[in-house]
Amino acid sequence: MTDFTASADTSRATRKILIAGGGFRTKFIGYMAQLTGKTRPRVCFLPTASADSEQAIIGFYQSCAPLNVEPFVQRSFIESLSQTQGWDEVLLSMDAIVVSGGNTLNQQAIWKAQGIDVVLREAWNRGIVLGGASAGSLCWFDEGTTDSRPKALSIVKCLGFLKGSHSPHYDAEPGRRPLYHQLIGSGQMQAGYACDNDAGLYFEESAVKRVVATRVGAKCYYVSASGGTVTEKVLEPEQI
Numbered sequence: 001m002t003d004f005t006a007s008a009d010t011s012r013a014t015r016k017i018l019i020a021g022g023g024f025r026t027k028f029i030g031y032m033a034q035l036t037g038k039t040r041p042r043v044c045f046l047p048t049a050s051a052d053s054e055q056a057i058i059g060f061y062q063s064c065a066p067l068n069v070e071p072f073v074q075r076s077f078i079e080s081l082s083q084t085q086g087w088d089e090v091l092l093s094m095d096a097i098v099v100s101g102g103n104t105l106n107q108q109a110i111w112k113a114q115g116i117d118v119v120l121r122e123a124w125n126r127g128i129v130l131g132g133a134s135a136g137s138l139c140w141f142d143e144g145t146t147d148s149r150p151k152a153l154s155i156v157k158c159l160g161f162l163k164g165s166h167s168p169h170y171d172a173e174p175g176r177r178p179l180y181h182q183l184i185g186s187g188q189m190q191a192g193y194a195c196d197n198d199a200g201l202y203f204e205e206s207a208v209k210r211v212v213a214t215r216v217g218a219k220c221y222y223v224s225a226s227g228g229t230v231t232e233k234v235l236e237p238e239q240i
Contacts, residue, residue, distance in 0.1 A: 013125065013126050013127030014127055014204055014205070015124050015125060015127065015161075015204065015205050016035055016124075016127065016128075016129045016130065016202070016203070016204055017124070017129070017130045017131055017140050017161065017162060017202075017203045018031065018032050018035060018129060018130075018131035018200060018201075018202045018203075019131055019132065019133065019136070019137035019140065019166075019195065019200050019201055019203075020131075020132075020133040020137060020168075020195060020197075020198065020199065020200030021133060021134070021137065021167075021168040021169055021170055021171075021172070021194070021195030021196050021197050021198070021199055021200065021218075021220075022101070022133050022134055022168060022169050022172060022195075022196075022197030022198065023133055023197050023198045023214065023215075024063075024098060024101075024131065024132050024133035024136060024137075024200075025059075025063045025214075026063045026064075026066055026067065027214045027240050028131070028133070028200065028212075028214065028240075029043065029063050029064060029067060029069070029098060030067050030240075031202075031212065031240050032096045032098070032129050032131055033067060033068070033069050033095075033096065035096070035129045035202070036095040036096050036129050038095050039068070040068050040069060040070055041069050041070070041095035041096055042069075042070045042072060042093065042094045042095045042096070043064065043069045043070065043071055043072065043094065043095065043096045043097075043098060044071075044072040044073070044074055044090070044091060044094040044096070044097045044098070045057065045060040045071065045072065045073045045074070045097075045098050045100065046074050046076070046091075046097055046098065046099050046100065046116075047060075047073065047075065047076075047099075047100035047102070048076040048099070048100070048102075048106075048107045048110050048111065048116070049099070049100050049101060049102030049103050049104060049106065049107035049134075049135035049136070049139075050100045050101065050102035050103075051077065051102065051103075051106075052075040052076060052077045053100070053102070056100050056101075056102075057073050060073065060098065060100075061073075072090075072094065074087075074090050074091065076110050076111075076114065076116070087114065087115060087116050087119045088119045088122070091116075091119050091120065091123055091128075092119065092122060092123055092126065092128070094123070094128055095128060095129065096128060096129040096130070096131070097120070097123060097128060097129070097130050097131070098131055098132050098136065099130070099131070099132035099135065099136030099139055100132065100135065100136055101132070101133055101134030101135045101136055102134070102135045103135065103148045104134075104135040104138050104139060104144075104146045104148050104156050104158065105146060105148035105149065105156050106148065107135055107139060108139065108156065108157070108158060108159075117159055120159065120161075121159070121161065124161055130161075133168065133197075133200070134168045134169065135148075135168075137166060137168050137195065137200070138156065138158060138166050138168055139158050139159055140158065140159055140161045140162045140166075141158050141159075141160070141161075141162045141163075141164060141165055141166040141192065141193075142157070142158065142160045142162070142163055142164060142165060142190060143155055143156065143157050143158060143165050143166075143189060143190065144156060144158065144165050144166040144167055144168075144189075144192070145165075145167045145176060145179055145180055145183070145189075147173075152175075153175050153176070153179050155183065155188070155189060162203060162206060163190075163206055164190045164191055164192035164193070165180075165183075165184070165189045165190045165191065165192030165193075166192050166193055166194070166195075167179075167180040167192070167193075167194040167195075167223075168194075168195055168197075169196075169197060170194040170195055170196045170197075170221065171196035171197060171218070171219075172196070172197045176194070177194070180194055180223060181223065181230045181232070184223055184224065184225045184230055185225045185228055185229070185230040186228075187225070191222070191223060191224035191225065192222075192223060193208075193220060193221065193222055193223070193235075194220065194221040194223055194232075195220045195221075196213075196218040196219050196220070197215075197218065198213055198214045198215035198218040199211070199212070199213040199214075199215070199218035199219055199220050199237050200212050200213070200220065200237075201220055201235070208235070210238065211235045211236065211237040211238065212237050212238055212239075212240045213237035213238070213239055213240070214239070214240060216239070218237065219234055219235065219236065219237060220234075220235040220237060221233060221234055221235060222235060
């Protein structure tokens with residue numbers, strides 16, 4: 001793994017993450033492209049959680065087609081004969097990185113085994129815009145609810161770039177809201193942000209700067225607890 005201690009001074013870079021509860025398609029990628037400040041940004045898709053699904057990769061290219069971006073894909077299931085650049089050489093050359101949905105638990109295990117988690121932190125510190133939906137939104141938080149294990153939704157620990165917890169698919173999967181309330185109310189999980197499909201949050205550093213949606217009626221929420229009583233604050237979005 002490359003030693004990043006000798007990298008250029010990035011103290012002035014603003015760390016940026018754009019997430020959605022589900023549905024990170026053309027409008028979200030377009031907004032992410034705007035956040036880079038580049039005319040034709042290099043946008044990389046990292047489909048680890050989907051096991052480098054060809055369908056997910058095709059969907060990413062289709063979402064990028066109407067946009068003035070230069071799309072790339074970085075698979076994680078690789079071999080060194082064809083993958084001749086390091087993770088850092090690829091990912092740190094991008095302006096934005098979109099993480100796929102899929103199995104968050106497996107994604108985290110692969111990233112840590114490969115050292116991709118370290119490279120993503122460096123990308124974040126350099127101001128490369130990070131984001132995604134589902135596993136691609138959950139991965140940036142301390143923890144959240146996941147369907148990555150058999151039989152039931154459960155807790156998964158993630159990268160911790162954003163403090164607190166996260167629940168994606170808040171309006172799309174019936175078990176998400178009650179479990180999130182239960183875990184936060186009991187103290188098993190930190191307070192955090194829930195996002196409906198097609199609604200999302202833009203963070204600068206650790207602060208929410210904008211709440212956005214691509215569908216009327218889709219919302220985000222801040223869920224917290226005091227004395228075992230759960231409070232769900234609605235965060236009304238702007239349409240993008």
